[in-house]
Amino acid sequence: MSSHHPKARERWKSEPDDQDYPAARSYLSLLVPGKDARRYAKLLSREKRLSHYKAKDILRASGLALLAPDDHELEKDRAKIRDGIKLSPVLLVRGEPLWVADGYHRICASYHLDEDALIPCRLVDRFA
Secondary structure, X not given: OHHHOOOOOXXXXXXXXXXXXXXXXXXXXXXXXXXXXXXXXXXXXXXXXXXXXXXXXXXXXXXXXXXXXXXXXXXXXXXXXXXXXXEOOEEXXXXXXXXXXXXXHHHHHHHHHOOOOXXXXXXXXXXX
16 A cells, blocks of 8 residues: 555645536536536635534545445546645535535545545535
């Protein structure tokens, strides 16, 4: 396993990438009406605080399964980690279950390196 390689530790940006918000809106529009998905994306873009949570806890709270190490999208994030490229913080909507609006593959890539590593997150509460 490459976890002994000095670069095999994820590094994180302080801000999500611009394209993360439209991606979050698109995903959330599968869960809620479009106007609500847009509102969540806007709330996430305005939230300036970063919260930090363990990959294993994010997966547990979301009910999402850990992707296999050979997943194509996950492998792209693992390559970024190996190359020392900073990853974008993940976008979460707190509720039951937790919604991973953007960053599922980054969470899984981090988990495969260290399930206890803290992942920076933009987190907003679900509205009624």
